[in-house]
Amino acid sequence: MNIGVDVDEVLAELMEAYLQYHNQNYNTNAHKKDMFSYSYREVFGGTEEEHQQRVLNFFKTEHFQNIKPVPGALKTIQQLTKEHQLCIITARPHVVRKETEQWLSAYFADAFHCINLTNQWHGVGKQQLKSEIGKEQKISVMIDDSLKHALDCASQGMHVLLADFNYPWNQSREKLPENIKRVHSWKEIVAEINNYGKNNGR
Numbered sequence: 001m002n003i004g005v006d007v008d009e010v011l012a013e014l015m016e017a018y019l020q021y022h023n024q025n026y027n028t029n030a031h032k033k034d035m036f037s038y039s040y041r042e043v044f045g046g047t048e049e050e051h052q053q054r055v056l057n058f059f060k061t062e063h064f065q066n067i068k069p070v071p072g073a074l075k076t077i078q079q080l081t082k083e084h085q086l087c088i089i090t091a092r093p094h095v096v097r098k099e100t101e102q103w104l105s106a107y108f109a110d111a112f113h114c115i116n117l118t119n120q121w122h123g124v125g126k127q128q129l130k131s132e133i134g135k136e137q138k139i140s141v142m143i144d145d146s147l148k149h150a151l152d153c154a155s156q157g158m159h160v161l162l163a164d165f166n167y168p169w170n171q172s173r174e175k176l177p178e179n180i181k182r183v184h185s186w187k188e189i190v191a192e193i194n195n196y197g198k199n200n201g202r
């Protein structure tokens, strides 16, 4: 199967690194459990422009360079590459393409068949929806922690595994569509992929 894989909070603990940076530089004391939204403006207040600038500054720091992988991701990705074609679909902006490729290659070697940045995240220039890339790359299963991207991909017929590793920002009171499945670990992700494959004759 062709499987789409998000980067931040699925493979990379960006939020952890970003909060360290933010707490050190902007006099805050925020933890992952406080992030009821992935919008820094909604959590910290201030303007969108201000937070975009903070994120651009963050990209130049060691906090960004030294992002740690999500527990379980390394082993599981290596395992999945034996049977599936994996493709990165991240909303990161084009300005960090090089850094993103370097980070992925440092931890995951050549596990990914393609790397796509949709530039939806504080990006200047052309943005794409994850579902557009998903269609281009014939993705059957998409793994993402963002409810917004999950709903987008699900609306275009992809089976979505919504990574919820205790993530306050992707909780929802509304019932999710049938083709979005909330998963709580990489172990569960593998089980769901196997299940989906079996049920769909893959």
Ligand SMILES: [Mg+2]
Pocket: 006, 007, 008, 009, 010, 144, 145, 146
């Ligand atoms: Mg993400």
